[in-house]
Amino acid sequence: RPQAQDPVPRALRSYVYWAGVLLAVLVVLLVNAYTGRPATFPPAWHMSIAEPVDTLVRWMRDHLYRIGNTPLGTGPFSDFVTIYLLNPLRSLLQTWLPWPVIMAGVGVLCYFAGGWGLALFGAAGLFLIGLMGLWDAAMDTLSQVLVATLFALLMGIPLGIWAARSDRVRTILRPILDFLQTIPAFVYLVPVIMLFNVGRVPGIMASVLYAIPPVIRLTDLGIRRVPVETVEAAVAFGATPRQTLFKVQLPLAQPSIMMGVNQTIMMVLAMVVVAGLVGGGALGLEAVTGLAKSDVGRGMVAGIAIVILAIILDRITQAWAKTASLPDQG
Structure with a gap:
């Protein structure tokens, strides 16, 4: 018709x-x-949420910094992180381990991750940081990056697994992650200062919030991309949901998860300078001081040291991600 x-x-x-x-x-x-x-x-027609937000932050500061007479709250948590994580790790890197040992250890780690080229680059990069007189500041920065990355991974990977196993959780997390990835980095400093006061811990918490979305998204994506046939075969052979997750899905999702780890480390390092504004010290403080005093050389040297650390960590984690993907390619 x-x-x-x-x-x-x-x-x-x-x-x-x-x-x-x-x-x-x-x-x-x-x-x-x-x-x-x-x-x-x-x-x-103007309206503002500034006053309600200020009221909420003041309430959180007054009631969450220390919850009654209990060892709970942001204050005790900050003390715990500083005393039992940051200070020992910083002392280990700055005092207990001689710089040649650290340089050799990084070289060996780089060698197993990516071969001789990466090993020489890692050792030479650390040696250059020492020549610029920023060894202690770089080790302080490295300790903060490691702690922030640890917190981000401990929270991000389980949330990514949960999102991969539940569409409802994924739907709830998506706008939250979008918000965390689009909000300016400096905005994170406002609530964390009110909750943790000034110091290295506020910078670490701001870094965690800023850097956690990639590992959640990539963990979720990696698990969801595992072939359905592979999961069905595991279930057919009698694997429990826990066994299917830990022996099938997570190993096959490892390349994607490692890319999430890589992106998390890079985003934590991107917050180093911002953390220097709230007492984070280390290389971030050097960069901020150079900017505040119009000392271009000081700020440039600190920036170069941050870039060297970023490249070393980036190459190591990328090499691990490629190594994890080799079985899939074969």
Whole structure:
């Protein structure tokens, strides 16, 4: 049966539509010019969430910094992280381990991750940091990066697994992760300072919030990309859900998870300078001080040291991700 021909051509309808839109805009402009109303948004319609947010943050500071007489709260947590994680790790890297041992250890780690080229680059990069007089600051930064990455992975990987196993959880997490990835990095400092005061821990917590989305997303993606046939075969052979997760899905998702680890480390390092604004010290403080005092050389040297650390960690984790993907390629 032949279709009835449209009496009004599609192009003409399109022209009429856009002509109507243009006419409506012109009418609004003419009315606005005739009445003398400003083109800005009406002030009477203004509303702000700043005051409720301030009230919430003050409440959290007063009630969450120390919860009664218990060892709970952001204050005791900050003390725990500083005393039992940051200080021992920083002392290990700055005092107990001689710099040649650290350099050799990084070289060996780089060798097993990516061969002689990466090993020479890692050792030479650390040696250059020492020549610039920033060894202690670099080790302090490295300790903070390791602790922040540890927290991000301990929270991010389980959340990614949960999201991969539940569409509802994934739907809930998606807007939260979008928010965390789009909010400016400096905004993270406002609530963490109110909750943890000034120091290295606020910078670490801000780094965790900033860096956790990639590992959640890539863990979720890696598990979901495991072939359905492989999972069904494991179930057919009697594997429990736990065995299927740990012996089938996670091993096959390891390349994606390692890329999430890589991106998390890079985003933590991107927060180093921001953390220097709230007492993080180390290389971030050097960069901030150089900026504040217009000391371009000091800021540039600190930036170079941060870049060297970032490249070393990036190459190591990328090499691990490639190594994890080799069985799949074979």
